[in-house]
Amino acid sequence: MKIGFIGLGNMGGPMAANLAKAGHAVAGFDLAAPMPEGVAKAATAAEAAAGAEVVITMLPNGAILRAVAAEAIPAMAAGAVFCDCSTVDVDSARAAAAQAAAAGLGALDAPVSGGVGGATAGTLTFMVGGSADAFAKVKPLFDVMGQKAVHCGEAGAGQAAKICNNMILGVTMIATCEAFALADKLGLDRQKMFDVVSTSSGYSWSMNAYCPAPGVGPQSPADNGYKPGFAAELMLKDLRLSQQAAEAADADTPMGQLAAALYARFVEDEDGKGQDFSAMLPRFVKRGKAHA
Numbered sequence: 001m002k003i004g005f006i007g008l009g010n011m012g013g014p015m016a017a018n019l020a021k022a023g024h025a026v027a028g029f030d031l032a033a034p035m036p037e038g039v040a041k042a043a044t045a046a047e048a049a050a051g052a053e054v055v056i057t058m059l060p061n062g063a064i065l066r067a068v069a070a071e072a073i074p075a076m077a078a079g080a081v082f083c084d085c086s087t088v089d090v091d092s093a094r095a096a097a098a099q100a101a102a103a104g105l106g107a108l109d110a111p112v113s114g115g116v117g118g119a120t121a122g123t124l125t126f127m128v129g130g131s132a133d134a135f136a137k138v139k140p141l142f143d144v145m146g147q148k149a150v151h152c153g154e155a156g157a158g159q160a161a162k163i164c165n166n167m168i169l170g171v172t173m174i175a176t177c178e179a180f181a182l183a184d185k186l187g188l189d190r191q192k193m194f195d196v197v198s199t200s201s202g203y204s205w206s207m208n209a210y211c212p213a214p215g216v217g218p219q220s221p222a223d224n225g226y227k228p229g230f231a232a233e234l235m236l237k238d239l240r241l242s243q244q245a246a247e248a249a250d251a252d253t254p255m256g257q258l259a260a261a262l263y264a265r266f267v268e269d270e271d272g273k274g275q276d277f278s279a280m281l282p283r284f285v286k287r288g289k290a291h292a
């Protein structure tokens with residue numbers, strides 16, 4: 001398949017490389033990142049999109065998505081699919097889809113879960129919004145870049161699924177870190193805490209698969225000095241998107257709101273920037289109730 005790939009950073013680079021490795025003809029564009037192996041360099045986003053059957057974007061935010069869509073969509077051939085894999089606000093995803101539809105194109109919003117490791121290994125999960133026809137056309141590419149692609153509904157449904165999932169993740173990671181810090185202060189051994197909670201009603205992905213306590217449970221960023229698998233500032237971005245969506249949809253999300261505020265404090269006022277989002281554990285260990 002002929003593919004245009006716009007946004008070749010930490011996530012987009014390995015995704016594009018995997019498509020090229022699978023035999024697809026990939027033209028790439030990025031303002032700064034180097035071209036991955038097997039990807040032909042385009043001078044502009046429009047050049048990367050020209051003649052492509054599918055254009056994939058992996059971009060930092062909704063404003064940049066809107067700008068790239070405005071440049072790439074007019075260059076695309078009728079019947080092609082514009083597939084955005086960024087995590088952005090639902091309104092920007094729907095605006096890009098509407099612009100694509102007006103140009104006679106298919107459109108998908110397909111944010112991912114799995115981080116840089118999943119992008120490199122080709123084991124991402126895609127949460128996809130858009131038409132069934134567009135999903136069917138891009139599905140073989142999702143199968144190269146990831147292990148699972150779920151068609152969640154119409155335009156915006158992929159972003160909705162991603163931000164709801166990550167709101168749960170942010171809230172449960174904070175609760176898990178708080179519980180370990182409390183267990184420490186109560187004199188409970190961390191391994192015993194894990195052994196109980198990981199097989200009891202408190203179990204969660206944050207506890208069982210991504211334990212924030214070093215040396216406990218499977219390997220996680222906690223065992224590597226909290227170097228990011230998923231950076232705290234990216235969690236903050238997603239939690240803010242969840243609260244933007246909650247505001248727009250008139251949804252009451254007090255735990256999501258509090259999680260966003262805590263990660264904002266951690267990233268912007270403390271030492272959380274550049275650390276994994278599970279580094280909330282040493283943060284809570286250092287704090288007492290009187291200083292909350």
